[in-house]
Amino acid sequence: MKTIRELLAEGVEGKRVFVRADLNVPLADGTITDDGRIRAVLPTVTKLVEAGAKVIVASHLGRPKGAPDPVFSLLPAAERLGELLGKPVAFAQDTVGPAAHDAVDGLEPGQVAVIENLRFNAGETSKDDTERGEFADKLAALADVYVGDGFGAVHRKHASVFDLPARLPHYAGYLIATEVGVLKKLTEDVKRPYVVALGGAKVSDKLAVIDQLLGKADRLLIGGGMAYTFLKAQGHEVGISLLQEDQVPKVKEYIERAKENGVELVLPVDVLVSTEFPDLKTKAPANPTTVAADAIPADQEGLDIGPETRKLYASKLADAGTVFWNGPMGVFEHPDYAEGTKAVAQALLDSPAFTVVGGGDSAAAVRTLGFDENAFGHISTGGGASLEYLEGKTLPGLAALEN
C-alpha cells in the first residue's frame, strides 16, 4: 500500500488531491457534539496543504437516501474543519455538479474545499457496479490524485471508497496507516483473556461479526441495542426494545456455538426501561425503571444496561489482557441512560488490559462523558470497520488502496 509519505516525496504542488475522509460526526440540531473524526484527518490535510496541494475533502454523513437532504449536509463539518485548520475552507453545495467544479477550479495551491455529502448521490452506495462506476467517474473528474483516509468507511464497497481509487493514483493517508498498524496487532499476538464488548444500534451490521469472534475472543459482553436480540433468542420478551427479529435463529446458533467453543457469552441481567425513547434535545428527565432482563414489560423499551449488569461487566473486564469495545451500552446521549457506557469505559481504564475502543459514537461517548481519550490504548474512528478488520475480512477500501 503506497502511503501519503510517498505521495509527498513525489510532490503534490498544484495537484488536485481528493481526500476521502470520514467526517460522519454526531450532530445535535446542526451542532457537532464531538469533532474527533474531523481532528483525525487533520494530519493528512495539513501536510497536503503545506505541500501546496489543492485539497478536496469528501465524506458521507449519516444515511441519507441517495438524494440531497439538508439534515445531512456536511456544511457544519466543513466549517469545523476550517476552524481546526485555522484557514478558510470552501464549501460546494453539490458533490459532482457545477458547484463542486467551481469550488475545485477556484482552489489555489494550499487551499481546501469540502464537497457536499457523497451519499446525496445514489451512485455512492449503489450495489450496481455500473451505477457506482459512473458516479466514481464523476468524482475522478474533480481530481488528479486520491488519498484514502476515511477509516470508518473502509468496510463499505462504495464509489468513493472502492471504485474511485481504481481511477486515480492512490495512497493511504496517515489515519488509515495508524489505524491499520494498531488493529493489526489485535489479529496477531493478543494477550488473553481477550474480551470483546459489543453494543450500539447498528445491530444487523454487527451481529454478522460475532460469527468470527466466537473463534477468537475468550469472552463476549453484549449490551446496547444488540442485547435484545440475544435476550429474545434466550426466550425472553423484550417489549418494544430494538430487535432484529429475523436474526433470532442465527443468534440462537451463536449462543450454542459459544458454549461449544468455551466462549463466555455474557448478557445483561437487568436493564433500564421506559415507555418512550428519551428526548435528546431537551434532555428532559426520562425517569426510567430498572427491571430484570427476563421481565421487560410489553410496552417498554430497554435503553441502558442496569446497575447489576454494570457491576457484572466491570468484573468481566477486570482480568482482561486485551479488550476491544464497540458500541455504547445504552442511549448515552441522555444522562439517564449514560451510566452503563460510563461503567464500561471506567472498567476499561481500571483494567491492566490493552484497550481499544472503536466506533464513531463509542469514541464520542468516551470523550463527551468526560474520559481522557489518551488513557485508552487506542481509540479507533471506525466501529464496523475495525470489527470487520478484526474478523480478518478483506475490506474494500483497504483492498482498493493496495491494488
Ligand SMILES: Nc1ncnc2c1ncn2[C@@H]1O[C@H](COP(=O)(O)OP(=O)(O)O)[C@@H](O)[C@H]1O
Ligand atoms: N438500547 C438501545 N436502544 C437504542 N439505541 C441504543 C441503545 N443502546 C445504544 N444505542 C445507540 O447506539 C448508538 C451508537 O451505535 P453504533 O453506531 O452502532 O455505535 P458506533 O458508532 O460506536 O459504532 C448511539 O447513538 C446510542 O444512543
Ligand SMILES: O=C(OP(=O)(O)O)[C@H](O)COP(=O)(O)O
Ligand atoms: O459511523 C460509521 O461507522 P460506525 O458507527 O461503525 O463507527 C461510519 O461513518 C460508517 O457509516 P455507515 O455505517 O453509515 O456506513
